[in-house]
Amino acid sequence: MADKALNRSGQSLDQSLHDHLWGYRDTRFRLNERGVVELTGHRYDMSGTEMPLFWPFVQDILGHEIDPTDLKSPNAAPVVPEPRPCPEFRRAVETVLAKDRVSDNAKVRLNHSHGQTSNWELYQVIYENLERVADLVVWPESTEEAKQLIQLAGQHGVCLVPYGGGTNVSNALLLSPAETRPIVSVDMSRMNRVLSIDETNQTACVQAGITGSELERALRAEGWIVGHEPDSMELSTLGGWISTNASGMKKNRYGNIEQIVEKVTLISPRGEITHHDSAPRRSAGIQPRDLVFGSEGNLGLITEAVVNIHRIPEETRYASYVFPDFPRGVDFMLRLQRSGVVPASVRLVDNLQFRFSQALKPEATGLKAVEQTIQRTALEKLYRFDLRNISAATVVMEGSRSEVSHQARHIKSLAKSFRGVAGGSENGKRGYMLTYAIAYIRDFLAPYYISGETYETSTTWDNIHNVVDSVKQAALDLHAKHNLYGNPFISARITQVYHSGVCIYFTHGFSNRGLENPLEVFIDIEHGIREAILAADGSISHHHGVGKLRQRYLDRVMTSTSRSMLRELKHSADPDNVFGIGNGAFG
Template structure:
């Protein structure tokens, strides 16, 4: 049996780890106000695994024998649990379907290659068989980039790269590291950190996602302001294709025609199987700290982040939450006692005396890295900008808490699902001049969708990933669902995604396309752009064996289509008030 570890089949993360509210006194009233849900209601756990309906593998004995001969019996699996784990990612649609026993198609066999040669043999054998190949990293994707097409009749091979998890080489003179594509975030940082280096890439999914997955979906990390998105970090790579390997050397820059590297980054397995990536790495900084700030309102926070992006300061993190998300963050704090609790009360009193409306207050986190003198210099620059926009620094304490809890939020989604509420995220990017319009349009579209559904819904947002020309807006939304949760979810999700397009944003900043976002590709990159990508896929994979249906799907929507979906929204009964 392979020793590659996976997340639990029905939710995020590891068994035995979950969200708890008993030590967070403000959480119960906050959720009641936000979505009219009493979280003290006893949870309804997921189905037992043996209650799932799982079709048997569609796999010829000869092809199975070929794969077993390549990877060994212990690394080729057709048992139901392993196949189900490799069926979906962790989007809310994925979790709703798995909990409702809605599993249209599962992979027929899961294989764990030991090295690139194994991958090459698997790919060549699958192509000869006419079988579908779906590369699998950590299984954390939330855009539908992993699921088999429901009507797929060919054999499906899930090619799990979990055994390819090593840092192979560090070129210390160039700040480059060769890393196998199946290495997960913690493994990468542990191996690099042991030699004094860091990749600096920390997406929300860091603890359960892989380098290959980051490249395949064009990922961004929480510290991308300093280290760049994965497209900036990945300098070279190796990708297995039928009968050959694409090898791109880690050169600082080239002028060699259309960028093959850029074709592969974000291709979501449609062109081949990424086995190795050469990335730029950095020495572990002398000082790393995250400072917290309060702004009197969202407008002031946005203006401050914009000015910071144009200044001589170069923080690793620039993040500000709107008033709703700030309220959520404060509601998930543990109870404060003694000096800490008194200090919070004093601070709130001071802000009130300054004329702040506490319900409009916005929480910001800004990260600094480098030498002690450099960090001190940047903090002074940022502090002056924050003050100019009416903000107030509140020290490292809240920032340290953010740093500790930054990877825990996905567990809250399972907690809410157990209690009949759906929560998900959508993120976009837009120029600075359009950010407020994107924000206003998206919040209004979500509220209209909630009204159409007849539910008490919630949407909140933070700005992150600042660039010279714009930034990312990351929205979280939630509502108590009825008997048809996926149809209700689509009303909200489609409304939000269309709002991005209507206001000048992109369909996704860093979660990728998959099948969740593919209906907006034509609106996002134009009909001509879609034709170019389709031509690339058709030429590189004429049989459509590599992860078919991702990035470009059969459905393209318009604003009128989304308006009709909202108009025909399935009404949900209003939730009963809390006792």
């Protein structure tokens, strides 16, 4: 993987995943016997370190003490309905797939029946029960097997649901109780090979079930990378990126997924949707390729794609800058975008997010403690920064040494003109890498009656503060409406910059202690925040997609004629609704 210290100790890593929670079994946050938070395992730079400031920070921000012995008990024996019988289909499938690639095991079916939407899917699967569970799980290994599988599903009246890395956060994998047909989850994880590398044209043909970590590992062995690094990179798949129209943290250099993918193959019940040629660009009328991006499992199985690849950069360098406040940081980001010298990644966090990241640091000792004291004193006394207002930017520069050096000089000079103070490369790298481990925090806090959710949107440069202020106010209002305990945690960060605007990512936390109907409250809060985003002219989503979570808002962002056209397209590709997951406009 491009930048992560995945294995600091040299030990081999356990690649087994949590059944329902985020990530790998060897990694989790926990309170140790001394009451200090630590991250287990050896996977990340922060693994194995104690973070003595984090537990006090959580209690301070949420405005109440948390009893570490009072834990919300998970559902010890989740109810998994018996699979709906489809014996003829299964017998037919087992002539195409080996029997070990077909399963009706209850645990396997449950694991394939949800994504990672915090306060909806996960709450149900951990503390209640899912209403609908997949009836069968299958694992194809080739495009030809996928074709046969789809043909058999049509013949036997079966509903197919594509399953990639299971990291979706828009309820796209949530199965409808109204679906009366047997539901078969098509796990694409065995379609994880790099089929070919074209070094002259710098492209690779890759199966769609490959995860980001598998893809980068395979390509790096040959001296190449793709450069697409979403927060979920370790677990999410190429097919998932395409089906949700994903964005990565280094999109400034390598592009969003629609710029990275040159050719894509989707197998629908009516046949193969692709181009015969592979070209950097074509003017051949309406492009079927473009219809696959954001299709969210509604049209068929994405089986492979041709992606642009790049030589491993000569240098990767990190930097960080602290600004007096969030508005000053936003002004810096705008000027940086306008300058044309934009690094691979640049992200800006507000004050609360900055303090959150500081609370995840290990305790400083010796010279490190002295250094931090000097830095803090300098910010307050020399630069006259209020530590309760400051914001911070993390920067990743990649390319040739001369290119990176030029970017570093330019960014440093530009930051200085906005009163930015250099925070060092170590903090820059740490801020970038933190995103991979931070997802585990949600699952650590959940048993302590703390709910965590994220919301992302995009908006224009002149509307950033309106969106941020609207969402923060909505979080406060919803907290009061439901008489929630303590205070909410609501913070914002800018994760992507564009010519006309940005992506804003919100992190929201609150106590759910004492709620009689927590799921109803979660749903109301989710919709309330999304209403605030749309009312402030934010987009329905920048990169998470629509799924089922945001379906109710499509009429606000898409005309009825547009929706009808999409449904007619769906009927043309899948007249019997074999792919009946019902996401987006097809719900």
